[in-house]
Amino acid sequence: MKERPILFSDQRVRALLSGQQSQTRRIMKSQPFGPGQDNHEGCYGIDVLSNNLQGNRVRGMENLSYHCPFGQPGDRLWVRETWRGPVIAPDDMADYERSPADFKHSRYCQYRADTSQFATAEDEDGQFGWQAGIHMPRWASRIDLLITGIRAEKIQDISDDDVIAEGVQTDSHFLNNFFTMHSEAVSSKDAYRKQWALQYGGTSWEVNPWVWVIDFTRL
Numbered sequence: 001m002k003e004r005p006i007l008f009s010d011q012r013v014r015a016l017l018s019g020q021q022s023q024t025r026r027i028m029k030s031q032p033f034g035p036g037q038d039n040h041e042g043c044y045g046i047d048v049l050s051n052n053l054q055g056n057r058v059r060g061m062e063n064l065s066y067h068c069p070f071g072q073p074g075d076r077l078w079v080r081e082t083w084r085g086p087v088i089a090p091d092d093m094a095d096y097e098r099s100p101a102d103f104k105h106s107r108y109c110q111y112r113a114d115t116s117q118f119a120t121a122e123d124e125d126g127q128f129g130w131q132a133g134i135h136m137p138r139w140a141s142r143i144d145l146l147i148t149g150i151r152a153e154k155i156q157d158i159s160d161d162d163v164i165a166e167g168v169q170t171d172s173h174f175l176n177n178f179f180t181m182h183s184e185a186v187s188s189k190d191a192y193r194k195q196w197a198l199q200y201g202g203t204s205w206e207v208n209p210w211v212w213v214i215d216f217t218r219l
Contacts, residue, residue, distance in 0.1 A: 003076040004069075006145070006214075007133050009199070012167065013081045013113035016143055016218060021167035025155065025211040026070065027200065032152075032210055065150045068212050072150060077216065079143035080133040085109030106142040149215035155196065156208045163188040165215075168195065 006024075008016065015021035070077065086108035088096045096103050112130055158166075168191045193205050 001075055002071055003078055003144075004071055005080050005136075005138070005141075006070060006077040007080045008143075010082060010113040013079065013111070013143070015167035016079065016145075017113070019218070021165070022216060022218075023162060023165035024214050024216070025158070025166070026214070027155075027204075028152070028210045028212060029069075065152050065212075068150045068152075068214075070150070070212060070214055071147050073147050075147050076219070077145040077147060077214075078138060078141040079145065080136040080141065081143075082112040082130050082133050083109050083136055083140055084129045084131055085140055104137075104139040106140055109140050109142070111142065144219040145216040146219050147214060147216050149213075151213045152210055153213055154208050155205065155211050158189065158192065160188055162213070163192045166192060168192045 006026075008024075012021060012024070066072070086096070086100075086103040086105075087110050088103060088108065092103070168188050197203075197205050
């Protein structure tokens, strides 16, 4: 078993914590060619520097999943999110000064996903010191995920069931605000498309990139 970090936005961290999300999609850093495009019918070429295939030819997309950089079923992911810490209470300051390493634990951290989306001015002032999730160390992570499935597909091939597994809601559920950004989506897939474009850019849905599809359960 291996474990690797994976970055989640505040909105998606809320979905993880509420149990609404059990799947995520991540764009492949280098896009596979279609059959015949690399002069070998039925094969797929891919940038070996980005996805570590070491020049191997892949006979089909089902085999490409074995080279997913996020891992394989049975591996674990630890979630990176916007955070700050360790946050030390005044009563603990003397202990912290004696042994700072003892406070390198998630229970001494704060996470921006836990703050209200309707923060007051005082709340905003208190957010000084937030650290970008990409810089989160392992000890500060509070969410562990177990990979249950890996596959590769085009983003537009997402099914309605998978949209729900991604945490998108179109009814009055409170997560609707987090995932559709108050959009007037007429379907769950439309809500997902709008959120995808918001995160990756206006044309990111239209170009229909290959993505890693990662199924998981929270530990």
